[in-house]
Amino acid sequence: VHWAWRELSPPEIERRSSALRQKELDERNAAEALAHSLKGKVITLRAKCGDKGRLYGSVTGQEIAQALKEQHGIEIDKRKIEVAEAVRTVGDYEVQITVYAGVKAQMKLSVLAAQ
Numbered sequence: 001v002h003w004a005w006r007e008l009s010p011p012e013i014e015r016r017s018s019a020l021r022q023k024e025l026d027e028r029n030a031a032e033a034l035a036h037s038l039k040g041k042v043i044t045l046r047a048k049c050g051d052k053g054r055l056y057g058s059v060t061g062q063e064i065a066q067a068l069k070e071q072h073g074i075e076i077d078k079r080k081i082e083v084a085e086a087v088r089t090v091g092d093y094e095v096q097i098t099v100y101a102g103v104k105a106q107m108k109l110s111v112l113a114a115q
Contacts, residue, residue, distance in 0.1 A: 027100065028100055028103065031099045031100030031103045032099075032100075032103055034074070034099050034105070035097075035099045035100075035103050035104065035105035036105075038072070038074065038097060038099070038105040038107055039105050039106060039107070040106075040107070040108075041072060041107055041108070042107070042108045042109075042110055043064060043067050043068055043071060043072075043095065043107055043108070043109050043110070044067070044071065044110045044112065045059055045063060045064070045067050045109065045110070045111050045112070046111075046112050046113070046114040046115075047059060047090075047111055047112075047113070047114055048113075048114045049089075049090055049113050049114070053089050053090035053091070053113065054088065054089050055087070055088050055089060055090070055111070057088075058086050058087050058088045059083075059087035059109070059111060060078070061078035061079065061081040061083075062078045064078070064081050064083070064095060064109060065077065065078040065081060068081075068097075068107075076097055076099070080097055080098040080099070081095060081096075081097055081098075082095070082096045082097075082098070083095050083096075083109065084096075087109065087111055089111070090111050090112060090113050091110075091111060092108055092109065092110050092111075093108070093109040093110075093111070094106060094107075094108065094109070095107045095108070095109045
């Protein structure tokens with residue numbers, strides 16, 4: 001029992017914990033809807049590269065988050081973006097985005113050579 005709840009009556013505790021459960025359920029449902037809307041979408045990035053498609057540096061989570069915001073209007077923390085391998089060449093990559101605890105969305109990252 002939370003320390004602040006010791007002074008509350010049992011019906012009040014039940015009401016508050018029920019409201020808390022409902023809020024968490026609403027947040028999870030919103031996150032699942034967002035994950036469903038992101039599924040299958042493509043994030044396109046242009047990066048400077050050499051002759052054989054090797055990038056000067058690598059694509060970071062910050063760059064992916066910025067592109068996601070610009071292209072799809074969705075703001076995600078860069079720490080919630082996972083790429084299976086380092087993005088150091090031009091090509092397509094799978095990106096996993098953690099929208100909420102236990103709710104993840106798979107997206108495609110397409111890295112193109114900058115003109």
